[in-house]
Amino acid sequence: xxxxxxxxxxxxxxxxxxxxxxxxxxxxxKFRRPVPIIFGILVATLLNHxxxxxxxxxxxxxxxxxxxxxxxGLSFIAMAVWTLIPDKIDDIEAKPLRxxxxxxxxxxxxxxxxxxxxxxxxxxxxxxxxxLVAVVAGTTLGMMIAxxxxxxxxxxxxxxxxxKVVHAIAAAxxxxxxxxxLFNFGSML
Numbered sequence: 001x002x003x004x005x006x007x008x009x010x011x012x013x014x015x016x017x018x019x020x021x022x023x024x025x026x027x028x029x030k031f032r033r034p035v036p037i038i039f040g041i042l043v044a045t046l047l048n049h050x051x052x053x054x055x056x057x058x059x060x061x062x063x064x065x066x067x068x069x070x071x072x073g074l075s076f077i078a079m080a081v082w083t084l085i086p087d088k089i090d091d092i093e094a095k096p097l098r099x100x101x102x103x104x105x106x107x108x109x110x111x112x113x114x115x116x117x118x119x120x121x122x123x124x125x126x127x128x129x130x131x132l133v134a135v136v137a138g139t140t141l142g143m144m145i146a147x148x149x150x151x152x153x154x155x156x157x158x159x160x161x162x163x164k165v166v167h168a169i170a171a172a173x174x175x176x177x178x179x180x181x182l183f184n185f186g187s188m189l
Contacts, residue, residue: 001134002129003125003128003129003131003134003135003138004131004134004135004137004138004141005138006125006129006138006177007122007125007129007134007135007137007138007139007142008138008139008141008142008145009142009173010121010125010139010142010173010174010177011118011121011122011138011139011141011142011143011146012141012142012143012145012146013142013169013173014117014118014121014142014174015118015142015143015145015146015147016146018116018117018118018146019112019116020109020112020113020116020118020143020147021146021147021150023108023109023112024037024041024109024147024150024151025150025151027040027101027104027105027108027151028150028151028152031101031104033101034151034152036100036101036102036105037101037102037105037151038144038147038148038151039102039105040101040102040103040104040105040106040109041105041109041143041144041147041148041151042140042144043106044105044106044107044109044110044113045109045113045139045140045143045144046136046140047110048110048113048114048119049113049118049119049122049135049136049139049140049143050136052119052120052122052123052126052139053122053123053125053126053132053135053136053139054126054132055123055126056122056123056124056125056126056127056128056132056135057126057127057130057132059071059123059127060127060130070182071127073178073179073180073181073182074178074182075120075124075178077174077175077178077179077182078178080171080172080173080174080175080178081171084168084171118139118142118143121139121174122135122136122139125138125139128181
C-alpha cells in the first residue's frame with residue numbers, strides 16, 4: 001500500500017506543469033472530445049509505466065543493495081532538481097485523421113512520456129519498492145489525477161493551480177526521498 005500511495009502522490013505532483021499535462025491541455029483544446037482523450041492517456045500511461053516499472057524491477061536484480069541505494073538516492077535528488085525546471089511541449093503533433101482522437105492521444109502521450117520525469121520516477125520507484133503492480137497502479141493513478149482535470153477543464157486549470165508551488169512541493173518530496181535513501185532510511189518510506 002505504501003508503494004502505491006507514494007507513487008500516486010509523487011507522480012501527481014511531478015506531472016503538474018509537465019509536458020504531458022501540457023499535451024493533455026493541447027489535445028483537449030484541439031479535439032474537444034474528453035472521453036477518448038482520457039482513455040488514450042490511460043492506455044498510454046499503463047503501457048509506458050508498466051515498461052518503466054519492469055525496467056526498475058530488472059535493475060534491482062543486477063545492482064547490489066549499496067549501489068542501488070546510491071543510484072536511487074541520487075536519482076531522487078536529480079528528480080527534485082528536474083521537477084523545478086518548467087516543461088514545454090516538444091514537437092509532438094497529434095494526427096487524428098489517421099488514428100482518431102483515441103489513437104492520436106495514445107501515440108502522442110506515449111511518445112511524450114518516453115524519458116519524461118514521471119517515467120524515470122516510475123523506474124526509480126519500482127526499483128526501490130520491488131512492487132511492480134502497486135507502483136504502476138500508483139503512478140498511473142497519479143498521471144490520471146493530474147491529467148483528467150486538464151482535459152476536462154482545459155485552459156482554466158492553468159489559472160487555478162500555482163505551478164511554482166506544486167513544483168516546489170514535488171521537488172521537496174523527491175529530495176527527502178533521495179536523502180532518506182542515501183542515509184539508508186528507506187525502510188521508513
